[in-house]
Amino acid sequence: MAAARGQRGGERDAPSAAEVTMPIPPVSDTPMQRARAIPEAAVARLAVYLRVLSGMAEQGTVTLSSEELAAAAGVNSAKLRKDLSYIGSYGTRGVGYEVSVLVDQIERILGLTRNHSVAVVGIGNLGHALANYGGFPSRGFPVAALFDVDPDLVGVPVGGLPVSHIDDIPRICAEREVSIGVIATPPAAAQAVCDRLVAGGVASIVNFAPVVLQVPDHVEVRKVDLAVELQILSFHVARRADSMNVNGTAMPPKMNGAGVDGVVIGR
Numbered sequence: 617m618a619a620a621r622g623q624r625g626g627e628r629d630a631p632s633a634a635e636v637t638m639p640i641p642p643v644s645d646t647p648m649q650r651a652r653a654i655p656e657a658a659v660a661r662l663a664v665y666l667r668v669l670s671g672m673a674e675q676g677t678v679t680l681s682s683e684e685l686a687a688a689a690g691v692n693s694a695k696l697r698k699d700l701s702y703i704g705s706y707g708t709r710g711v712g713y714e715v716s717v718l719v720d721q722i723e724r725i726l727g728l729t730r731n732h733s734v735a736v737v738g739i740g741n742l743g744h745a746l747a748n749y750g751g752f753p754s755r756g757f758p759v760a761a762l763f764d765v766d767p768d769l770v771g772v773p774v775g776g777l778p779v780s781h782i783d784d785i786p787r788i789c790a791e792r793e794v795s796i797g798v799i800a801t802p803p804a805a806a807q808a809v810c811d812r813l814v815a816g817g818v819a820s821i822v823n824f825a826p827v828v829l830q831v832p833d834h835v836e837v838r839k840v841d842l843a844v845e846l847q848i849l850s851f852h853v854a855r856r857a858d859s860m861n862v863n864g865t866a867m868p869p870k871m872n873g874a875g876v877d878g879v880v881i882g883r
């Protein structure tokens with residue numbers, strides 16, 4: 617069991633909340649000081665910009681304008697410029713942003729200059745999909761361990777990695793320096809799994825199980841709930857239909873792929 621359970625604001629939902637306005641730090645601040653002042657929703661968009669920029673860098677793009685990057689990321693360019701100002705990146709008039717410089721800056725702010733090993737617990741439908749997904753290692757998140765309680769699964773390789781028993785979570789996570797734990801178990805098992813991960817030194821947890829986890833202060837939990845995203849989409853569809861009924865005209869279309877706060881969903 618986790619010794620000191622605080623809730624540190626409990627779990628943080630994946631991007632959806634309104635942005636908290638924080639002061640834009642002066643350019644002289646360190647990346648760490650800057651990172652503390654960035655609103656949660658902007659952090660999520662920075663990750664989206666990074667994915668877009670990395671793709672562009674692979675295709676040989678050297679510079680690009682804020683409008684081009686904004687369009688590719690599915691946000692408006694004013695929001696993009698504001699987001700990039702949080703990391704002290706203002707671009708050059710007439711030139712735009714240098715792709716490689718921007719990639720470096722965002723990676724530093726997001727703490728991606730080193731790999732973060734991931735453990736997935738609960739290798740059912742979701743756990744199998746996560747373990748087999750090749751996109752994590754290439755973005756700095758190698759999957760280093762898989763755990764389940766089912767004796768039929770223990771020892772079986774999934775995505776090239778054998779599944780270990782949950783009793784070994786603390787030892788294996790410590791040995792393999794796992795820093796992120798992904799919980800994909802039924803809800804009733806999630807808290808005990810979380811406690812084991814914390815005992816193994818894991819301080820960042822992504823929780824797919826529909827349950828609120830209690831964790832010590834130093835542990836960060838992100839809750840992922842696709843149903844919530846679907847409900848948000850449903851809200852927008854209903855609001856658009858409402859507006860059409862009232863005005864007899866459609867609201868202007870939202871940019872493809874942009875969620876409530878401009879965060880791209882499902883890409």
Ligand SMILES: NC(=O)c1ccc[n+]([C@@H]2O[C@H](COP(=O)([O-])OP(=O)(O)OC[C@H]3O[C@@H](n4cnc5c(N)ncnc54)[C@H](O)[C@@H]3O)[C@@H](O)[C@H]2O)c1
Nearest residue numbers: 738739740741742764765766800801802805825840841842
């Ligand atoms: N957040 C989302 O958007 C989302 C989407 C799909 C599923 N889920 C949730 O993810 C979880 C997994 O869903 P699924 O469809 O993969 O379920 P599943 O039943 O296919 O798999 C669950 C796995 O957890 C294992 N397990 C059970 N108790 C365990 C324990 N104590 N320790 C370790 N492993 C244990 C089972 O053996 C099984 O392999 C559920 O809680 C589900 O509600 C969330």
